[in-house]
Amino acid sequence: MLVPILKQGDYLIASIQSELSDADLLKLREDLVRRVSDFRSRGVIVDVTVLDVMDSFATRTLRSMAHMIMLRGAETVIVGIQPEVAFSMVQLGLKLEGVETALDLEEGLALLDHRTKGDNKSAR
Structure with missing residues (x-):
């Protein structure tokens, strides 16, 4: 099952549409890491709303x-x-551990905006 990955400005949004196999999760990981480089993205949101189960592998x-x-x-x-x-x-x-989470896409975008744009202001 392919997971659509959308580019929204400096961000990538991967919206999982159905339960994923272990192979699908590994493919998603590979695709996102590659696309961060390809698009020089500053942030990634992974929407797991449809997942009913998150096991240790996921x-x-x-x-x-x-x-x-x-x-x-x-x-x-x-x-x-x-x-x-x-x-x-x-x-x-x-x-x-070490991974930011947010309630929904709107809060996730706001968090990325704060983290990526807030860091730039402090660096100037």
């Missing part, structure tokens, strides 16, 4: 994706984690 893959993207010079925000999924993740001890 959590590890999202975390490693965010760290790879950070090493390429961009920020990552995971948005749309459902309350039941968050509850299950906590119960299973699954963590997205």
Whole structure:
């Protein structure tokens, strides 16, 4: 299952449309890291709203994706984690350490704007 990746200004938005296999998650990670370089993106949003389950592999893959993207010079925000999924993740001890999260796409964009544009102002 291919995940559409949209370019919105300096950001990339990957909106997961259905449950993904482990291979699909790895492909998404590869595609996003490559496109950050191709488009010189400053931020990435991964929308996981449709996911009913986030197992340890999905959590590890999202975390490693965010760290790879950070090493390429961009920020990552995971948005749309459902309350039941968050509850299950906590119960299973699954963590997205070092990865920003936001309630929805709007908050994710605002967070990226704050992180990427706020950093530039302080550097001047």
